[in-house]
Amino acid sequence: MKRYLVILIVSGLFFLPPVPVEAGCAHCEQAAQLAAAANANAATMPEYLPMPSPGDKVPIENGYYLIYGFDKPLKMGRAIMKVEIFTGEGKKDTSLQVKADMDMPSMRGAHATGDRPFQLSNKGDYLLPLSIVMPGGWEIKISVIKDGKVIFRGRYDFNV
Numbered sequence: 001m002k003r004y005l006v007i008l009i010v011s012g013l014f015f016l017p018p019v020p021v022e023a024g025c026a027h028c029e030q031a032a033q034l035a036a037a038a039n040a041n042a043a044t045m046p047e048y049l050p051m052p053s054p055g056d057k058v059p060i061e062n063g064y065y066l067i068y069g070f071d072k073p074l075k076m077g078r079a080i081m082k083v084e085i086f087t088g089e090g091k092k093d094t095s096l097q098v099k100a101d102m103d104m105p106s107m108r109g110a111h112a113t114g115d116r117p118f119q120l121s122n123k124g125d126y127l128l129p130l131s132i133v134m135p136g137g138w139e140i141k142i143s144v145i146k147d148g149k150v151i152f153r154g155r156y157d158f159n160v
C-alpha cells in the first residue's frame with residue numbers, strides 16, 4: 001500500500017505542467033535575430049573614408065588620384081557630379097569604372113539610389129546626374145573599379 005502511494009506521488013510529478021520558460025517571447029527572439037544580422041552586415045560592409053573637399057586631389061593608389069566636383073552648388077533639385085581620374089603623371093585615365101551610391105543617412109534607405117555607374121564624357125570626365133529631393137544631410141559614396149576590382153572607396157557628406 002505504502003509503495004503504491006510513493007509511485008503515485010512520483011508519477012504525479014511528471015504530470016505537473018511545465019514551467020513556461022520565456023513563453024511568448026517570439027518577438028524578443030526576432031529582434032535579437034535582426035540585430036545580429038545588422039551587426040554581421042556592418043562587419044562585412046566596406047568602409048568609405050571621407051574625401052577631401054571638391055576640387056582637391058584625392059589619392060587613390062600608386063600615385064593615381066581623382067578630382068571630383070559638381071556643375072553647380074548643391075541644393076534642392078538636380079546636379080551633375082564629375083569625377084576625373086589621373087595617373088601619377090597627371091594624364092587622364094578613362095579606362096576605369098566609377099560608381100556612386102547616394103542616400104540620406106538620417107532616413108537610410110528612403111532615397112537610396114544603389115550603386116549607379118558614371119558615364120564617360122567626350123572630355124574624359126566621369127559624369128553622374130544627382131537628384132536632391134529633400135533638404136537635410138546627404139551622403140555620396142563612390143567606388144572606383146579597375147579590371148573588376150574596387151581600388152578606391154570614398155564618401156562625400158553634404159547638407160542642403
Ligand SMILES: [Cu+2]
Nearest residue numbers: 104107110134
Ligand atoms: Cu529624406
